[in-house]
Amino acid sequence: MFQESIRVAVCGDEFVGKSSLITSLIKETIFESQSNNVLPPITISRNDYNESFKEQSFAKTTKSEYSKDISEYIPNTTTIVDTDPSDHALLTQELKRADVIWLVYSDHYTYERISLHWMPIFRSLGLNLPIILCANKSDLSTKNLWKYQNNDEFIPLINEFKEIEAGVRCSAKNNYNVVEAFYLCQRAVTHPISPIFDAKEGNLKPGAIAALRRVFFLFDTDLDGYLNFVEFNELHKKCFGFMLEIEDFDEIIKYINLKLLDQNSSGISEDGFILLNKLYAESGRHETIWGILRANHYTNSLSLNDKFLSPHLDLNPNASVELSPTGYRFLVDLFIKFDKDNDGGLNEEELKNLFRPTPGIPKLWIETNFPSSILCNEEGYVTLQGWLAQWNLTTFLSYKTTLEYLAYLGFDESNSIKALKVTKPRKTRQKQGKIYRNSVNDRNIFNCFIIGAPKAGKSSLLDSFLHGTYSDMYSPTIQPRLVIKDIEIRGGKQCYLILEELGELEPAILENKKRLDECDVICYTYDSSDPESFQYLVDLRKKNLHLDEIPSVFVALKADLDKQQQRSDVQPENYTRDLFLNSPLHISSSWNSSLHELFIQLVDAAKNPSTSTPGLEIEKSVDEENLKHLFMAGGAIGVMALVSIWMLNSMRRR
Template structure:
């Protein structure tokens, strides 16, 4: 039931059971003897009764009276209903509940919660239904009498039952409240009365809530954590006496309960099971909804995927809040303090989520990041992975921020996961001599680089070296795109993140995709300096995809530790780049760490200042300065003027002194 909707309550039952009297007694708060046989629908605002306060709250409730004699109209109203208020008044109409009404509901395909109401209890004190407000209670079933137990077991759609009297205005408001509660706080999704246990979906949801509330991840909710949960869900602090009573209840039912440590996950589930058995499912729903669960026990899609306005040429990164959140998450789950997340720790960390993000699986995580000597995910790699995820698909980051409880770190529930991200400025373009190029970037810290080149030119080794991994002589052709990410320290100490992507056999499809090209900040054209056929591939590639001319680029000669070969090409690499107004190729090798670091810095700086390496863009003409002779002459002139000024000033002062002595 969505907040703000109108609940349709259809009141039905045999003739003479008092349906219209119940509605009239509810609305007028007094018994009216002479009323219509079937009264018109009545719309009741939620604010009319205090009992109706709930979250989510409907805007109003529409009470619809029916007549059993008009079958077509009755069945039409039942199909449009949200809840059925089924009324009986004596033993005959009680028998008709199972022999006609509940069977008819099923025959016409109506699967709705039913509130069973024994009216006229002031006339028949021996009516077969006692005053019980929840049927999903194994302890209460024993008190209902042998005649009523078969109905409860056979018809699970019966949400609640109650004795009332329209004439005495007894329990009329309460019956009306039960109709609303059957929609706003249904018991069926929570509790399996036949098994006497919570249903699997609610157990999964409650375990996630326990995980988020267990701030120190010790497996227990201590008093402070439990009271914080209470305040968040119910907006009020738990009284000390009630807290002690709750502890005593748990201790009496769970022998393993350790009051000193707090509630374990089993104790927390047991507590919610008790709420269900006692008909307090509003309590469970308050907990679930405060953590953004819907009636289907799934997280609200608007919570998982909030709107974020990202212009076409902008990018998304982690904000300081998001950065801090993932740092804290790493530190909490690095239980052995070895500086890395092992497989077990990662499993624990992702337990409240659907698992490792699909994007991570597709990019072969953790091969995408820096790991320690044991292969565990380091903090450096962990942050780089999330920054890359945010850059490539911020929707995934938003969803996992929600799963992992970003908003639960704050005292207010109004904090959105959107605050963990920041949107950079739109990329602008400039003109120079009729040539369009990308403007300088000043507000970004994450950059994307496509690494393209001939097979076996050393691209994979370049990516492995970026992560600090050792060189391997084994050649394995890249089929699927391979992506890695790491931080790069620029001149001056600023830290940026660089995503290197080797395109593999999808290279043609990616280079033809303008959207993917727009996301690329710099292209690295790599060739094997020891293979004379390697550079021609780059020449042919640029001719085939002219759109590459709009992207700044870096040329790199790999395997520079081997003998350098003359390229069998119409133009040699140095001349080729010079004709494009580009810097010459960088000569690097996996065995030369300094050359690699300089290359990665150059990639980032090229992405930051695209005009410095856009193919075919002529350099901006330098200002014509003064020649050294002119500068020297100017300096001599200035010195001469100063000397004359001081000389004249000295003469004037001397004349004044002589004149003063004569006087």
């Protein structure tokens, strides 16, 4: 993650050369001061990090051939703060503001003070900052003024204190490794080693391994467990911006095969990929690891970036969200890729493998009883038709879940928003004192509430919609139940219809404005063979007068049984006529043609609410009125002509 600014606190005992190091860094000249004057804070801008500065940089010597130039991650500003060890209050203040500590020592005494004095101070303040050790005045070591003359001196301290990320020998006098020490301070913030590598154990940390395994899985496009040259180059190009030569790839293969004792591998296995990244960490080239992780949207905490998982989508409250053609294409390709046995269905193992780069099957899917909510084949495997229907249901109910999982699953065309489309806002109008919804033309998903008395046949209706079959055994619905399926409407267009049975939560849902706003049409059902069934709907609608604003279709279920006179205040046909609605459609779960007609009517009502809003009389159009008047005039003229002819004939006979 790019950091706009970094604050470096330079700490250490008196006379170790803190100010000299800062001056040498800035002026690139030798600065020797016998005084203990503390320099004011110095800010280096990104532009100040010029070519000559980079030319000396430690990045030049440690940059992997597989990593981008470190300058890409240089912050806009870096502030270096000199500190006075005798001013404890100011020192504490600066340490708490810092992003990284540049800890300087220069001899055996000040070296010992690192573990005995400075590290206890940092820990007592509760700091969790990376620390870069700097052995200054290394030009004096040749005069044997102190015994440490190689980098082994850093190892005990690095092993003892996890905060210490690296150590470097410097000389402010000779301007030796000063830029490198400064670079290490920047790198400790921009490319921290602590989240990805355990120096004590000598291994990548579990979080880093999990992230790298996910990256491997996403780029193993043929799912054979190996990254071949093409797949590895795709990863390499995305992460580092250029392609590898085949010779470089072969060298990597040789190294991994040697380490893993696998002489037959022609690609990089998952374990080999982890081993390769461990090598980068051990050799101090963790920019390469971060290059891989950040190109795949990981943050310093090894979680996926929130903006990547949940990009902002401008959405009108009255609009809905659906899959775009790009989203459909990605999901179809995903299905085909993981249907390894090509049987047209995703079995449990294939589904588990598909969701490997995610936290698991979405919680929303479990709540909607997946896969019972969609069409499966005879073996119970998820078909492509059902797979797309489930994603349409997810997008309709919670587009944020779809965005999140598209990101997890590898949709990365700069922004997962491309996988979605936002429909036009649904507007309302007023006519005849009634509020009704305007027609919609750009939507393909419609939600229908199924309402009716117990045992009216609602569950059988859902089963027949999804599978074409139903069970005669009655089982009361407790929790709301959803099913979704694509249907072909008039004109040959495909759309998705969601049928929702509300169960025991029906009273609460019908009083919930947000839930009612999600409903496009209500299907009022009653058992035509049960004389007590219709009164339930009459009572429910009296109690919930606001339901008149939602398009409605009345359905008489179990029409294959003997029809009974309803013991109700008003008979169904009269009730619907008074509401200016079509008479109840008589259907049976065993009559497929009537079922399909019902589903088409539900979609028609959702698309054209004015034709099915209770209490809203459909006004005849001007053309219809003119045509009616024309027919009446034509009829009158015809009658007059016949009368005239009759009178003329009568006169002739005389």
